Amino acid sequence: xxxxxxxxxxxxxxxxxxxxxxxxxxxxxxxxxxxxxxxxxxxxxxxxxxxxxxxxxxxxxxxxxxxxxxxxxxxxxxxxxxxxxxxxxxxxxxxxxxxxxxxxxx
Numbered sequence: 001x002x003x004x005x006x007x008x009x010x011x012x013x014x015x016x017x018x019x020x021x022x023x024x025x026x027x028x029x030x031x032x033x034x035x036x037x038x039x040x041x042x043x044x045x046x047x048x049x050x051x052x053x054x055x056x057x058x059x060x061x062x063x064x065x066x067x068x069x070x071x072x073x074x075x076x077x078x079x080x081x082x083x084x085x086x087x088x089x090x091x092x093x094x095x096x097x098x099x100x101x102x103x104x105x106x
Contacts, residue, residue: 011102020081020102027105030056031070032083034098039063042088046071049079059087065095072105 007013010023022028030046030053044067046056055071067085075081081102085092 007102009104011104018082020100022075022079022081022102023077024104025077026075027072028075029070029072029103029105030081030101031068032098032100033066033068034083035067035095036065037093037095039065040088040092042085042092044069044083044085047080047082047084048073048075050082070101 007020011020012023013020032046034044041060041063043057043059045058046053046069053071053073056069058067058069083100
């Protein structure tokens, strides 16, 4: 899977494309989009400093294969952002590219 990304200045990602670090405190718009090869009854969310970010949770009542969400939140310098698929036994196989965007608003 290729991770397509659009980041504000001062935003970096680790070598495994799993954790994003915010260097500068501010208000950020964070969004993502990904697809799985099969429809699954799983949930998806953005984590800020390992805590679920309110408004980012996608928790469908039926199986889906496309997940996307976006939120505006404050982040302190050094904050970390990651994404989590949860609530499934087994593995979710990603289809194609995943996309993440982090834009500093102020």
